[in-house]
Amino acid sequence: MSWLLRRNMLPLHSNSLARRPLASPPPLLPAPLPSPRETHLWYVVPDQLKDASLLNQYMDLLSPCERQSVLRMNGERLQKGALLARALVRTTLARYTDCRVSPKSFKFRKNRFGKPEVEWNKYDLWAPPPLQFNISHTSTMIACGVALDLPIGVDIEEKQRKTRNNILSLARRYFSPVEVAYLRTLADLESQRHEFIRLWTLKEAYVKALGRGFSGAPFKDFTIRLEASNSKQVTGESKSDASRIVVEAVDHPGILMNRWHFALFELNNSHYAAVCMERDVKDPADRENNSLKLEVWRTLPFVEDECVTETAAVKNIIR
Amino acid sequence: MASISGTAIATSARPLFAARAQVAKGFSGLKSVSFSIQRKSFPSVRLQAAPRRLQVSCAAKPETVLKVCEIVKKQLALSDDTPVTGESKFSALGADSLDTVEIVMGLEEAFGITVEEESAQSITTVQDAADLIEKLVEGKSS
Numbered sequence: 001m002s003w004l005l006r007r008n009m010l011p012l013h014s015n016s017l018a019r020r021p022l023a024s025p026p027p028l029l030p031a032p033l034p035s036p037r038e039t040h041l042w043y044v045v046p047d048q049l050k051d052a053s054l055l056n057q058y059m060d061l062l063s064p065c066e067r068q069s070v071l072r073m074n075g076e077r078l079q080k081g082a083l084l085a086r087a088l089v090r091t092t093l094a095r096y097t098d099c100r101v102s103p104k105s106f107k108f109r110k111n112r113f114g115k116p117e118v119e120w121n122k123y124d125l126w127a128p129p130p131l132q133f134n135i136s137h138t139s140t141m142i143a144c145g146v147a148l149d150l151p152i153g154v155d156i157e158e159k160q161r162k163t164r165n166n167i168l169s170l171a172r173r174y175f176s177p178v179e180v181a182y183l184r185t186l187a188d189l190e191s192q193r194h195e196f197i198r199l200w201t202l203k204e205a206y207v208k209a210l211g212r213g214f215s216g217a218p219f220k221d222f223t224i225r226l227e228a229s230n231s232k233q234v235t236g237e238s239k240s241d242a243s244r245i246v247v248e249a250v251d252h253p254g255i256l257m258n259r260w261h262f263a264l265f266e267l268n269n270s271h272y273a274a275v276c277m278e279r280d281v282k283d284p285a286d287r288e289n290n291s292l293k294l295e296v297w298r299t300l301p302f303v304e305d306e307c308v309t310e311t312a313a314v315k316n317i318i319r
Numbered sequence: 320m321a322s323i324s325g326t327a328i329a330t331s332a333r334p335l336f337a338a339r340a341q342v343a344k345g346f347s348g349l350k351s352v353s354f355s356i357q358r359k360s361f362p363s364v365r366l367q368a369a370p371r372r373l374q375v376s377c378a379a380k381p382e383t384v385l386k387v388c389e390i391v392k393k394q395l396a397l398s399d400d401t402p403v404t405g406e407s408k409f410s411a412l413g414a415d416s417l418d419t420v421e422i423v424m425g426l427e428e429a430f431g432i433t434v435e436e437e438s439a440q441s442i443t444t445v446q447d448a449a450d451l452i453e454k455l456v457e458g459k460s461s
Contacts, residue, residue: 074401078413139413163417164394165424174420200417215440 028103029305031095031297033129034148036283038293039275041154042092043143043267046084048300055080057302058087061103077139085142089135091301092144093118096129103301115211134208141271150278153209155201156271159194167192175199176223176250194272199224201274202264206247209260209276221250224262226318244291244319263292265317291319379405379449387449390425394418405446422448430456 034040049055059067062083070082090103100123107119120128130149135142136156145154163170167189171180179199186192202224207217227246245262248255260276267273277292296314299305308314388403395412397403403412409419423434426448432455442448 072408072411074407074411074413078411081413138415157417161417164421170420170424173424204416213440215437218436220436 026302027099028091028095028301030099033096034146034295035293036148036280036285037261037277037290038147038295039152039154039263039277040146041143041267041273041275041294041296042088042146042299043141043156043296044084044088044299044301045141045268046081047140049080049084051303054300054303055083058083061090062086063107081137081139081142085135085137087301088142088144088299089133091299092146093131093133096131096146100126101128111211113212113216115208115213136204136208138271141268143267143273145275147277150280151209151211152278153205153207153211153276154273155204155208156267156273157197157201158271159197159266160270161197163193163196167196171196174219175203176220178223178225178250178253182225198264198272198274201272202245202262202276205262205274205276206260209278222257223248223250223253227256261292261319263294263317263319265294266315267296268298268313379446379453383449383453384445386429387426387445387452390429391422391445391448394422394425403445405444405449407445408443409445410443426452432456432459 073079094103109119134154226243263275
């Protein structure tokens, strides 16, 4: 299979290729399905991948079309990132199928707005789980969120990301007036930059959950902010302040779009991450005050998986 | 300045665009500005023949494409020897959504135009951006 790769794509050592034919990959750690109101987030850190033969294994999982897309990326670093993204999606989804569907077998299609979704084969004796997923990447991390049956959007951004344009100029151009006003209350430029990035990830996650593309929900038309909530404190909840993240249309302030709930947190000490998930309006337990649950794994598919939910890798969660 | 042999040159005399970001937005009295490319070395830009179009306007001029390449390379911090041409797709260059809006803002500032979000959605290549820019600039000066 390795001859399909462009020879100068990776610094492959010919010895290792000659010795090791492409064996079938080791099994993946299966995962139980997400429960209601729960998002599972799997992330990979490209720099942790040192083994070139692993890249071959990942390449082997992709469809011919995906392979071509990877090779069209400009340069080795971008190609590796694109390859890891596809491998992450395929391996992550496979974990939820009880070993019935291999990563290589998945098929994908786009909804009419271009949002990717799983296209399941027909099975006689098994109903595939209605998995919803969304991916996001930066040059130093790729994340894949999974939920059951309800649309989900994920966005990650490096905490240290610098913008070329002035933060308030960007905000005035793309954010809602309420959001701009909030950013202006922040005294120093660093806080402004951090809050801009956090707000950006939330807005991106929302638009991606909606699945209608960037122009389907223009950033200027909606506000995301914190709202004081009236919920009783649930024991075990890590945050003690009674605030939640809400979204409202600029044209209808005060009317919250309760169909969506959010989580914003820091991931791996390097990134801000935002998740937006649709609420199940039919479920009486999914009332507006019940917040999103989160389980997070760091992974290097076929090599190692580590659940990092209750660790320092996931912190400062706001829902 | 290298000789430009592409077929995308408009025949009528048209104003050129300022490379500097001093072109203010909302400059409705804009009739003509001077243009200069200042760089240490020329990127390896291959000028493609403009695709046939049914509408009256031509595909963007090479100077516009070059300027867009410059702004894109700066935003994405690409090295001088990274090939960026009219055919380059933003996604293949590693631009994410924040990069894209920053590039759009950079283009708005450089060319004195405003790009609507719907139009921005349809831009996938450098050439698309350059064509849109010329359409918008033409709309302003007419």
